[in-house]
Amino acid sequence: MRLLSDKLKLYLVLETKYLLMPLNDFLDEVLKGGVSTVQLRNKSQNIDDKLQCAYITREITDKYGALFIINDNAELAEKVSADGVHIGVTDENPEIIRQKYSNMIIGYSCNNKDDVLTANQYADYAGIGPYTETNTKKDHRQILGRQGISNINSMLNIPAVAIGGINLDNAEDVFSSGVAGLAVSSFLCMSKKPYDDAKKLLEIINERV
Template sequence: MKLPKGIYGITDTSYTIKNHVEAARAFLEGGVRIVQYRRKEGSIRVMLEEARAIRRLCNEYGAVFIVDDRVDIAILSDADGVHVGLDDAPVDEIRRRFGGLIIGASASTVDEALQGERAGANYIGAGSVFPSPTRPDYRITGLDGLRSIVRSVNIPVYAIGGITLESIPAIKATGAWGAAVISGILAAKDPVKMARAFVEAWENA
């Protein structure tokens, strides 16, 4: 499955929308074509229900559906893929057991990105590019670090961390495949309108 270029939406309930499924719907209505369901805690049954609802929405909009961290939820909800951080399930083991899944790997350095690619990741989530309200403890790569990661691997790289509408042209100029956005869209008064603005900003950059 081809990974869509441009804006990559990640669900969160800390902002205007207090529901993961509705957050996904706002991204999709705004034109985003890859959505990650990210829920850190809660009942597995509830997570599965939400994931399945987002799966249906992504089918409706022809979008790629990724689950953060939870390989079990990704498999049971028939997601297209899973995104794993450095402390999550190893990429090579997921690849060996669930070969058909799209696998994203987090990286904040060239070494981590190369490690993810070698292990079988389909894409890298690189960052935090800028300081991020959702990941305050993450190492900051800056645009130069992002550019180095993009140049070091042969797979798509999505920038993540503190991405704003104004920073989209600079992100695209690094050669990144896209930009993952959470608060930049979901903290807006009108998340659908803001998602559309991000999508247009990427297309026009």
């Protein structure tokens, strides 16, 4: 559990449509900057393009010793030898995934007590959020803020990352909620200097560990 917590410290939710540079270059930058887990989201991408992105991401995360997670597709995760899958309340059934892919890391999105019950039973880590409004997910659930994230985190018996609109201005406040790490999407994906911004985020986290 300690090892997984360490890997969750700086967690990238990758949306390739926002990138300002080629995927290979971007991944090199953020992983050098301190990202320790990459989740490939790309919800609207067709399966062939997503598969290509997944293979590239698997190769580069391997090079840096980072975890690679696929969003809401355990079959794809197995196909590309990803470390795990991240699901939410409307996605694949976590109980079935646990039975079918016993060695796969399962992440589960948490926004309320019911989510916590599911996560504690079937998941290896949780994503708590949203912290605030986010550029990448307009159909988000109830905004939690720091206190809401802290409350949900206290009910979990697995490590968690906070997610939702996190950037350099609010990272310290979010991390003070007691989570194991911060999950960031648009702030890094839209960055012109992803290495520098990842490094700054990790410094904020490490100052509070």
